[in-house]
Amino acid sequence: MSVVSAPRPAPIPVQIPVREILPWAVFIGVLALVLLYFVGAEQGATSLISGHYVHEFVHDGRHLLGFPCH
Structure with missing residues (x-):
């Protein structure tokens, strides 16, 4: 029994358009940091919004x- 190997095609290089992705990556990063602030630190001395509405909204x-948080 003989093994016949077919030639493998050359891999196609994938080019990632960094200039198109970078603004979206920065936007998502800033949005994630704002969300992390409101979930993790929006209460007490660092509060940007008065009252407990944000705290109760993100409590769970x-x-x-x-x-x-208690």
């Missing part, structure tokens, strides 16, 4: 992510 997500 805060516990789910392991942030203490």
Whole structure:
């Protein structure tokens, strides 16, 4: 029994358009940091919004992510 090997095609280089992806990556990074601030630190001395509306809105997500709040 003989083994016949077919020639493998050359891999096609993939070019990632960094100039098109970079603005979206920065936008998503800033959005993630803002969300992390509101979930993790929006209370007490660092509060940007007065009252407890933001705290109550993200309360369950805060516990789910392991942030203490009480």
